[in-house]
Amino acid sequence: MALTGTHATAVDQMAETEATQHKGGPVIEIDHVTKRFGDYVAVADADFTIAQGEFFSMLGPSGCGKTTTLRMIAGFETPTEGAIRLEGTDVSKTPPNKRNVNTVFQHYALFPHMTVRDNVAYGPRSAKKDKNTVRKRVDELLETVRLADFAERKPAQLSGGQQQRVALARALVNYPSALLLDEPLGALDLKLRHVMQFELKRIQREVGITFIYVTHDQEEALTMSDRIAVMNAGNVEQIGTPTEIYDRPATVFVASFIGQANLWSGRQTGRHNRDFVEVDVLGSRLKARPGETTIEPGGNATLMVRPERIRVTPAEQEPPTGDVVGVRATVTDLTFQGPVVRLSMAAPDSSPIVAHVGPEQDLPLLRPGDEVHVSWAPGASLVLPGADIPTTEDLEDMLDDS
Numbered sequence: 001m002a003l004t005g006t007h008a009t010a011v012d013q014m015a016e017t018e019a020t021q022h023k024g025g026p027v028i029e030i031d032h033v034t035k036r037f038g039d040y041v042a043v044a045d046a047d048f049t050i051a052q053g054e055f056f057s058m059l060g061p062s063g064c065g066k067t068t069t070l071r072m073i074a075g076f077e078t079p080t081e082g083a084i085r086l087e088g089t090d091v092s093k094t095p096p097n098k099r100n101v102n103t104v105f106q107h108y109a110l111f112p113h114m115t116v117r118d119n120v121a122y123g124p125r126s127a128k129k130d131k132n133t134v135r136k137r138v139d140e141l142l143e144t145v146r147l148a149d150f151a152e153r154k155p156a157q158l159s160g161g162q163q164q165r166v167a168l169a170r171a172l173v174n175y176p177s178a179l180l181l182d183e184p185l186g187a188l189d190l191k192l193r194h195v196m197q198f199e200l201k202r203i204q205r206e207v208g209i210t211f212i213y214v215t216h217d218q219e220e221a222l223t224m225s226d227r228i229a230v231m232n233a234g235n236v237e238q239i240g241t242p243t244e245i246y247d248r249p250a251t252v253f254v255a256s257f258i259g260q261a262n263l264w265s266g267r268q269t270g271r272h273n274r275d276f277v278e279v280d281v282l283g284s285r286l287k288a289r290p291g292e293t294t295i296e297p298g299g300n301a302t303l304m305v306r307p308e309r310i311r312v313t314p315a316e317q318e319p320p321t322g323d324v325v326g327v328r329a330t331v332t333d334l335t336f337q338g339p340v341v342r343l344s345m346a347a348p349d350s351s352p353i354v355a356h357v358g359p360e361q362d363l364p365l366l367r368p369g370d371e372v373h374v375s376w377a378p379g380a381s382l383v384l385p386g387a388d389i390p391t392t393e394d395l396e397d398m399l400d401d402s
C-alpha cells in the first residue's frame with residue numbers, strides 16, 4: 001500500500017503520458033463564470049478549459065456548485081457573469097437543444113415500451129438520419145456498452161447497470177462534442193458502482209468523446225478522471241491529475257477531502273535549504289516540503305503527511321536514520337483494515353497522528369499505551385497555508401448531506 005518514491009514517479013509519468021495523449025484544442029472553455037441565485041453565489045469566477053477527449057470530473061461536497069456548473073455547460077442555466085464557449089463558439093445564450101452536448105442524469109428515463117435498440121435509435125431516427133447509418137451506429141454502440149445480446153429486450157427486463165448503459169448509448173449516439181454526467185451511478189449499489197466506474201472509463205476511451213463527470217465521491221473521481229476540479233462552496237480550489245491532487249493538494253480542504261491525511265497546524269519558521277522549509281508542529285521543529293503557496297517566516301502553516309507515508313518503530317528500537325524526521329508518540333488505538341493496520345497515536349502535544357501500516361513494515365504487536373517513534377521522509381510531507389482544519393466529523397457530515 002505504501003506509496004514509495006519510485007512508484008509515485010511511475011504514476012506521475014503515466015499521468016503525464018495520458019495528459020499528452022489527450023491534448024487537443026479545448027472543447028469547453030469556462031471563462032470567468034459566476035452564477036448567482038439572488039444574492040447567493042453558487043459558482044464564483046470559475047475559469048478553466050476542458051480538452052478534446054478528456055475525462056474531466058468536478059468533485060466536491062454537497063452544495064458546492066457542481067450541478068450548477070454542469071447545467072450552465074448544458075444550457076439549462078445562464079451564467080450571471082462570464083462566458084461559456086463550446087468548440088470556440090460562445091454558447092452562453094444558446095438553448096440546450098442547440099448545443100452539441102448531451103446529459104446523463106442519475107434518474108435517466110428510458111422509454112419503457114421500446115426495446116433497447118429503439119431507445120438508442122430514437123434520437124437519430126427522429127432527426128430523420130439515414131436508416132442504414134443509424135442502424136450501424138446503434139449496433140456499434142450496443143457493442144461498446146456490451147448490450148448487443150440485449151437489443152430486443154425492454155428496459156424492465158434489464159438490471160440497473162444495464163439500464164444505465166442503455167442511457168449512455170442513447171446519449172452517445174449523436175456524437176456529442178461532450179457528454180455531461182451528473183452523479184450517474186448514484187442510484188446503483190456499491191459493488192455495481194465499482195464495476196460501472198471501470199466500464200465508464202473503458203467506454204469513454206473507446207468512443208473518444210469528452211466526458212464531464214460530476215460526483216461527490218472522491219474514489220470515483222480518482223479512479224476515472226484524467227483531471228479533476230475540486231470545488232468547495234462555489235470555488236474551484238484546484239484542478240489537476242488525480243496524482244497531482246493526491247500528492248500535492250493546494251489547500252487543506254483539498255488535502256482532507258481527497259483521501260486521508262494527517263493535518264497538523266503550526267508555524268513555518270524559515271527555510272531549511274533551497275528545497276525544504278522548517279515548520280514547528282507537534283511540539284518539534286521539522287524539515288518539510290514546501291507547497292505552492294509562499295508562507296512568510298512565522299506565518300501560520302499546516303503540515304500534511306499521508307498515513308501510508310508514516311513509519312512506526314517501537315520506542316525500544318533504534319529510530320530510522322537518514323533523511324527522516326519524526327516525533328515520539330503514544331499508541332491510542334489500532335484497527336485491522338485488511339491490507340493495512342490503522343494505527344492512531346498521540347504526539348507529545350496530544351495532536352492525533354494516524355499511520356497505515358502495511359505488512360512490509362514488520363511491526364511487532366502494539367497495544368494502546370505503547371510508546372513509538374513516528375517518522376517520515378521530509379519529501380513525503382507538504383506545507384499548506386494555515387486554515388481551520390475540518391475534523392473527520394465535519395467531513396462525514398458533508399458527505400451525509402450529499
Ligand SMILES: Nc1ncnc2c1ncn2[C@@H]1O[C@H](COP(=O)(O)OP(=O)(O)OP(=O)(O)O)[C@@H](O)[C@H]1O
Nearest residue numbers: 037040042061062063064065066067068069216402
Ligand atoms: N435554482 C436555484 N435557486 C436558488 N439556489 C439554487 C438553485 N440551484 C442551486 N442553488 C443553490 O446553489 C448551490 C449549489 O447547488 P448545486 O446543485 O450546484 O450543488 P451540487 O454541488 O451539485 O450539490 P449536490 O452534491 O448536493 O448535488 C446550493 O446551495 C443550492 O441550494
Ligand SMILES: [Mg+2]
Nearest residue numbers: 066067068182
Ligand atoms: Mg448536484
